[in-house]
Amino acid sequence: MEKIAEMALLLDFYGPLLTAKQRDYLDLYFQQDLSLREIAELKGVSPQAAHDIIRRSVKQLQGYEADLGLVKQYFRQKKLVQEGMRLLAAYRDEGGPEKLTRLEEIFRDLLHQ
Numbered sequence: 425m426e427k428i429a430e431m432a433l434l435l436d437f438y439g440p441l442l443t444a445k446q447r448d449y450l451d452l453y454f455q456q457d458l459s460l461r462e463i464a465e466l467k468g469v470s471p472q473a474a475h476d477i478i479r480r481s482v483k484q485l486q487g488y489e490a491d492l493g494l495v496k497q498y499f500r501q502k503k504l505v506q507e508g509m510r511l512l513a514a515y516r517d518e519g520g521p522e523k524l525t526r527l528e529e530i531f532r533d534l535l536h537q
Contacts, residue, residue: 442484446477
């Protein structure tokens with residue numbers, strides 16, 4: 425399950441950099457949970473060819489993340505926003521200004537983008 429979640433994130437961030445064929449094979453394998461044999465039959469290729477396309481595509485996605493680090497940056501930003509939300513909530517609970525409510529809304533919007 426962890427591998428599927430990782431691939432989903434990598435595809436979200438870097439999928440547009442892949443070819444339509446690569447995205448299609450990865451979707452069939454990771455999202456639709458088809459076996460290599462099923463993909464091979466569907467696409468009219470050998471299971472080895474399906475495996476090679478998937479393996480190279482995964483390696484390409486991982487290379488993009490290693491070079492660009494967008495997924496890592498996303499999680500870092502999310503963690504910072506969550507911490508900011510906690511601090512703002514604690515300040516508000518102690519009678520902080522009403523402006524903090526707007527800051528909380530901003531942080532919530534950032535978290536859900």
